[in-house]
Amino acid sequence: MGDLNVKSVHSKEEMQQFMRYLLKDIQALERMLKEEWFETDTIRIGAEQEMCLVAPNWKPTHLNMQALEVINDERFTSELANFNLEANLQPQELRNKAFSLLHQELKETLDKAQDKINALGAKIVLVGILPTIRKTDVEIENITPLDRYKALMNALKDLRGEAFELRISGIDEVNLQQKTAMLEACNTSFQVHLQVKPDEFARKYNYAQALAGPTMAVAVNSPLLFGRRLWQETRIALFQQSIDIRTFTEHLRERSPRVTFGNHWLEHSVMEIYKEDVARFKVLLSTEIDEDVFEKLQAGITPKLRALNIHNSTVYRWNRPCYGISPNGKPHLRIENRILPAGPSVPDAIANAAFWVGLMNGIEDEYPDITKVMEFSDAKAGFFAAARFGLDSKLPWVHGKKIASGELILEQLLPIARHGLQKVNIDQDDIDKYLEIIEARTKSAQTGSCWMLDSYSKLGKEGLLPDEISTAITASIYAHQYVGRPIHEWELASIDKIATYEPSSLLVEEFMLTDIITVQEDDIIDLVANLMNWRRIRHIPVEDKAGKLVGLITSRMVMRYYSERDLHGDKGELPTVKTLMNPNPITISPKAPITKAMEIMQKNKIGCLPVVLDDEEDGKEKKGLGKLVGMITEAEFLSITSSLITRLAKQNEHQKNAVVK
CATH class of the missing domain: 3.10.580.10 (CBS-domain)
Incomplete structure (x- = not known):
């Protein structure tokens, strides 16, 4: 969750002042690492669940501030667009039933929120990109009315200096321009945090990079954008392009996008990332800071490092380093996995988290130094291949080999993940429950994206209009999520899941x-x-x-x-x-x-x-x-009329059959 108490940088003096605080935070962090301030005896996991709010017609409903008011739970916060929310789950110590507890809290949190927002006529849908989202939903008037988001959009727009461009090709293609970076708001994710020891950070971070491809391949859940079939995980391309402030030039100057996978392995410590981000990325947001970090260090008090955290929140690495303070007052470091999309269901989300955490803990026994057996370029290529093709991808792996993602997961990575969870004494029932979901999903080849694309084809063959298809898919996602079954058990989307379809509400x-x-x-x-x-x-x-x-x-x-x-x-x-x-x-x-x-x-x-x-x-x-x-x-009005008549005929037939029975 980003700091909401921020503002735009309005003058060079403000920028210079914030940069001074940022550099002091860098120096303070370096000193704390050298003097071993950090918590090392406890490892925790945590998660942030982003979600979409939809109206009875299954389109985005723009009332997140009203929803926050009726939910009245400090775990919930806003997101960029006024049809999104985020729930921040309590950190769990990585042992015993950590994943069951995470599962229980996520389900309870979502159920409570859904119960509260029923009065607003809204529903919660977990999906990487909502199939029914429209370009009008991500216009600037639908920004959440808080200063942080307005300041961020203004800063990105000023740096870009021209319209943002989106070009993504898959089965279909999207080519469009937008005056602001609001297209970012299409994305919702399930961000998993893993606490790591400072002296292990570089090695663990490199594992996270190497594992990004296979972790993504089995979790893809956003193939549709504005009714177009694009990447299996369209979030990846969309996020990078939607806030890309780089413009085309005549020369081949290398400039890193703010949404980045990175360009090389880490060698020594987390400081390499923080220093690189200060060097490469301009300050976007500022705030009033009254903390003297060196006075706090002198007094033995852990500083908040607000300037560093604010700047870090505007650099969107897919595996992002995070600095925080534990309940005991000691500082800690985390790796935030930003790769995973929201959904398809709560069991799927927790299974994705367990698979990744298990791999992060188990892979070191198989490959003590991943940089010795794998090229960074292969890790990066594997990540983007998985985003494009999901379980259909062939991923670069160790020793220069390329392996089908499903084969890699089933034959090599699931045993490693199982071992990694056993190492930290995760309950065996939890290990079996969540890794069996990953195994079944891989064997059935039914990820969230495959399910949506297969549903799209099925409904298209039934003669449905594009909007009906997107609506039926969204309604079916909600119905399956409500039951709580993992994606590999879902039957394909059906028009029957739309109780009423009102084309008069179409744009x-x-x-x-x-x-x-x-x-x-x-x-x-x-x-x-x-x-x-x-x-x-x-x-x-x-x-x-x-x-x-x-x-x-x-x-x-x-x-x-x-x-x-x-x-x-x-x-x-x-x-x-x-x-x-x-x-x-x-x-x-x-x-x-x-x-x-x-x-x-x-x-x-x-x-x-x-x-x-x-x-x-x-x-x-x-x-x-x-x-x-x-x-x-x-002809378009004739198509709507024909579709409505056909559906009414089917409904009448169902009613007659029900009466007969």
Whole structure:
């Protein structure tokens, strides 16, 4: 959980003052390490559970501050977007039933929160990226209204100096720009903390890096973004790109992104990371600091190192070092695993944690120094391969070998994890329970991402609309999570999980065509006629080279042209699109409800509405031109009508069968 009592850096004097505190914290930490201040006799684990809040229509509901008020539990806190929350679980000593206790607290915490927010009409969903999330949900107006988040967004925007770009390719593709870094808010994770001894930190951190690939491969749970099928763990690419302040240059200068895996093994201590982060990354946030760290050290009091922790919270390493103070007043070091997505279920989340912690404790007996048997570049490549392909990935491993991720997990890593948990006297029932979940998930090849992609294909074959598919998947996730079964036992998503489906609540962006054929003003009419014939379409938008809408041409216009040409004869001219098109078509915003689109089309007796972005996104009928992002035609409304009629027929059939029984 980040420090909420922070602010933007408004002047060079503020930045310089904060940097002085930051450098003092670095010096103080180095001294504490040298003088052995740190707790070494107890090892703890902890976790932070991020979650999505959804409305009865299974779309994000923007009321996290109201939810925090009714939940009234200090373990809960806000996140960047106003449809997310985070629960911070109590640290557990790594022994006996630590994972059962973590499981029990997480379930109790989520159940309590769900019970409280029922009055708000909200539900909690655990998933890496919510399938029903829309681009409008991550606009700046949906930021949580706290100074930390506003300061962070402003700082990133100022450093970037231009729009943030997102380009991710998988089965489908996403290419878009956003003025702010709010796309980061799509991601939710299950962050696991493992306390480590200072003299073991470098070795343990290197293990965490080496294990990132296989840990990710079996845990993937975010394949969908804005209805597109992308990476098995799209969070990884999305997070890095959404807050990437680097811009393109003519020269091959290396600049590290703030979301980073790292570039080399650690050699000696945690100080290497902290010093590198101060050297590479500009200060984003500041705060009022009244702590004199050296006075505290002189008095034998552990300092909070607030400047260091604030700066560290704005550098997003996938395995992040953390400094903290234990209940006994001694400082400690932790490795925060930020790789794991939220969900798919509470048992799955705890199983992921147990697998990782077991590996971290057991691998040293197999490979005393991982840097001697594995190249760092292989560890990094394995992490990104696992994020892209999940259990379908082939991962670089020790001695330069490449092994299928499932084979690596089943034959080598599960025995290591079991041994690692036994070493710290974890209860045998806990070991069996949670590692058997990992084993079953791997053998069945049903991760959260595989389940969502298979459900997507199944529902698509049943003729569902894209929005219906995303909604059915989200509703099914909630239903399965509520029961509490691990992902390998889930049946695929079903439309039956949506008790009511109300397309009237859809926004244009959820409903519009995005795969559209366009022409330009200088194209000839014969091309338009052939395109309409080949694609069986009646409307083609006209755009300029920058992708801005400049007109609309319809089949009626083309037919009129050919009719008049046949009647009056060909005059030898080669007419272009510009001579026939409507240069001022009525358009609509992607943020408008589809009921507004229907109203406009009926009122103006038109069969098509281009969807455009401009500087005035008010959801109203417009005759101004902007960036073309989609189209709505009569065919889309026919699809909705057809789908609703089919579902009503099925519901009636079920009701009749129930009466007969």
